[in-house]
Amino acid sequence: MIVPRSRLLFWVAAIVLPFALLGAVSPPATDVSLLLMGALAVVALADAWGARKSLAGIGVQLPAVARMSKDREARLELRIRNEDQQERFLRIALAWPPEIQTPDTELETALPARNEWSRLAWPCTPRKRGNYQLDAVYVEGLSPLGFWAARGALPVRSEIRVYPNLLTERKSLAALFLNRGMFGLHAQRQVGRGHDFEKLREYIPGDSYDEIHWKTTAKRGRPVTKVFQIERTQEVYVVVDASRLSARAAEGPEAGGRLSSPTTTLERFVTAALVLGLAAEKQGDLFGLLTFSNKVEKFVRAKNGKAHYHACRDALYALEPRIVSPDFDELSTFLRSRLRRRALVVFLTALDDPALADGFVRSLDLVRRQHLVLVNMLQPPGVVPLFTNPDVTAVDDLYRRLGGHLRWQSLRELQKVLQRRGVQFSLLANERLSAELVSQYLSVKQRQLL
Numbered sequence: 012m013i014v015p016r017s018r019l020l021f022w023v024a025a026i027v028l029p030f031a032l033l034g035a036v037s038p039p040a041t042d043v044s045l046l047l048m049g050a051l052a053v054v055a056l057a058d059a060w061g062a063r064k065s066l067a068g069i070g071v072q073l074p075a076v077a078r079m080s081k082d083r084e085a086r087l088e089l090r091i092r093n094e095d096q097q098e099r100f101l102r103i104a105l106a107w108p109p110e111i112q113t114p115d116t117e118l119e120t121a122l123p124a125r126n127e128w129s130r131l132a133w134p135c136t137p138r139k140r141g142n143y144q145l146d147a148v149y150v151e152g153l154s155p156l157g158f159w160a161a162r163g164a165l166p167v168r169s170e171i172r173v174y175p176n177l178l179t180e181r182k183s184l185a186a187l188f189l190n191r192g193m194f195g196l197h198a199q200r201q202v203g204r205g206h207d208f209e210k211l212r213e214y215i216p217g218d219s220y221d222e223i224h225w226k227t228t229a230k231r232g233r234p235v236t237k238v239f240q241i242e243r244t245q246e247v248y249v250v251v252d253a254s255r256l257s258a259r260a261a262e263g264p265e266a267g268g269r270l271s272s273p274t275t276t277l278e279r280f281v282t283a284a285l286v287l288g289l290a291a292e293k294q295g296d297l298f299g300l301l302t303f304s305n306k307v308e309k310f311v312r313a314k315n316g317k318a319h320y321h322a323c324r325d326a327l328y329a330l331e332p333r334i335v336s337p338d339f340d341e342l343s344t345f346l347r348s349r350l351r352r353r354a355l356v357v358f359l360t361a362l363d364d365p366a367l368a369d370g371f372v373r374s375l376d377l378v379r380r381q382h383l384v385l386v387n388m389l390q391p392p393g394v395v396p397l398f399t400n401p402d403v404t405a406v407d408d409l410y411r412r413l414g415g416h417l418r419w420q421s422l423r424e425l426q427k428v429l430q431r432r433g434v435q436f437s438l439l440a441n442e443r444l445s446a447e448l449v450s451q452y453l454s455v456k457q458r459q460l461l
Contacts, residue, residue, distance in 0.1 A: 012162045013062050019055060019158035026051050033249060055158055062159040065152030068094030069101070073145060073169035079137050081176040086132040087169075089148070098124040102151040103131070110139040111171065121160055135366075137173040142329045142430050145169040174328045175282045175357065177289075180445040184286065210238050211380070239358065244296045245461050246313040246354035249284040250342070251330070253277055254304040256361035258332035261389055261441050277332045279444055280359040286445040287357065288323055290452060291315075300326065305335040307345050311356065337367065343374040350382060355455055357448065358386045362436075363418060372432075379434055383460055385451055386429060390438045394418045 030044035070092035079085040082312075093099060113135040122129050147164045189368040211224055214234030227235040257277035284300055291298040292315055299313030300323055309326045321440070337360070348422065356378060362368040378384055393415035403409050426436040439447045455461065 013059055013159050014162065016153075016158060017159050018048065018156075022051060022158070026245040052098040054156070058154045058156040058158040059151060060154075062152070062154035062161045063155055064140045065099070065161045066150060066163050068092075069099075069150060069152065069165070070094075071103070071148040071150065071165050071167060073148070073167045075169065077169060077171045078169060079135075080178070081137050081140050081172050081173055083176055084134060084136050086134055087171070089121070089131040091131060093122045093127055093129065096125050096127055096275075098122065100153050104151075105133065105145060106147060106149075107135065107145075108143045110137050110141065110173070111125075111143065134409055137171075140173050140175055140281070140328055141331070143173070145171065164170075171348045172325075173330055174324055175278070175285060177282060177285055181289070184290070184446060184449055193272065211235050212238055226321040234366065240384060244295060244297060245456075246299065246350075246352055247287070247291045248299045248301060248313060248350065248354055248356045249287055250356060250358045250360075251277070251280050251300065251302045251327070252304075252337055252358070252360035253308060253330055253332050254337040255301050255334045256337075256364065256367075258334065259361075259391075264329045275332060276361065277330065279389060279441060281327045281330060283448050284327060285324060285358065287448050287452060288320055290449045292320060294453075294456060296456075298323065301342075301346070302327070302330055303337060303342050304333040305338045306341060310345075310349065312349075339367075339371045339374040343377040347377045347381070354382050354461060355452070355461055356382045356384050357452070359388075361387065361388055362386070362425060363388070363391055363422060365421065368421075372428055374426075375432065375434060379432055383455065384434045385455075386434055386436045387439055387444075387448060387451075388422075388437070389444065390440055391418070394422065394438075 014071045027048050030040075030047050034041040034044035045280060072090040072092070074088060077085075077087055087105075089103070091101070091103075099122045100119065102117055102119050107113055113133065118131065118133065120131055132210040145167060148167050149162065149164050151160050151162045153159075165339070211227060212235070214223065214236050218234075218236045222236050224235045224237045235306070247310050257275065257280065259276050261276045263275060288300070295315070297313035297315050298319070301310045308330075311323050311326050311335050350356075360371070362371055375384065393411065395415055396419060397412055397416035400412070401411065422438060426438075429436045435451070437447065437451070
């Protein structure tokens with residue numbers, strides 16, 4: 012498509028209008044006026060014909076996959092091909108999704124002569140986690156005299172993956188992720204003797220009777236003791252609830268320590284799960300994850316390594332809540348059948364619905380007998396003991412606080428029920444979710460509860 016530019020409008024206003032008026036006022040000047048206006052029309056038409064070739068040989072390439080982090084400034088690199096290698100001026104625009112903000116709706120660039128490829132970095136800031144597609148690049152080239160602009164759309168195929176922003180969470184856990192090398196190493200006392208069999212040795216006075224290997228003792232005719240080693244590699248699974256209750260709003264922390272605009276509970280769960288995965292990687296454990304709603308959505312078996320962490324991140328970055336009720340029975344059956352080895356299973360869910368809480372407790376019996384289970388939930392706003400905050404200014408505030416107290420009391424009763432079944436239940440503050448999860452995990456490691 013060819014469109015006129017302001018330069019053409021300027022020359023039309025400068026030549027056509029005055030000379031048309033002159034020809035109308037002075038008949039002898041009519042021939043000169045028509046000649047000048049005709050000359051301008053011929054030049055404009057010739058320039059329009061030349062504008063057809065202003066985009067010839069122009070191509071734009073975008074990366075097939077561009078990875079960015081939520082709320083962090085990034086740059087999308089464009090590679091522009093100029094086959095003719097002539098100096099050109101281009102105007103470029105992209106159909107950015109509304110979730111990705113950019114300070115420039117379009118960019119102008121000059122392609123240098125004798126260069127086939129040029130690069131252009133487009134600044135942008137993603138505001139929402141997810142997967143976005145760019146299908147076309149819109150370009151505009153100038154005619155030789157600049158009277159016309161040729162516009163066209165070049166097909167591209169680029170996928171933008173916006174991952175959760177872990178910068179704030181990693182700052183709060185900087186001591187854990189700090190790579191100190193070999194400096195500052197010290198012995199750390201481990202509680203217990205371990206459960207992994209290592210070897211047999213001769214009996215030493217003081218060994219416990221339950222450590223004696225009776226079959227080998229009978230064969231050799233003398234006492235033989237079993238030696239166990241502390242488990243160094245364990246499996247950690249994070250189970251993320253992506254059902255309707257995870258779609259509720261929750262405050263998320265900013266980099267400065269304040270609370271940002273409301274985000275969803277699922278957003279906080281995804282961030283905390285990835286941070287726990289980094290912590291497990293640092294400790295040398297195997298990390299896996301599972302997402303569910305009314306069915307099991309995704310399952311990543313526990314492994315370690317950088318490639319495996321990227322696979323877990325790819326499984327979570329596009330996760331969105333579904334407006335359905337969770338099916339805890341199917342979830343427990345799946346965990347029971349797939350997890351053969353004893354593992355630490357960390358649930359991130361919401362149990363303030365009494366019907367869902369009862370179903371969760373019943374179905375958990377399939378899992379808790381084999382695995383160590385930790386259940387974590389974000390503390391809903393206002394769900395606190397009645398006299399926690401004395402600032403009550405109206406009767407409505409009193410009733411609101413009373414309702415929050417009743418919900419808190421219900422969750423306390425649920426905590427006691429789960430505790431009797433050997434399951435730890437915790438209500439965690441939004442800004443402390445990741446730190447508390449890592450603290451629970453390190454406590455399990457130190458106490459050797461697995």
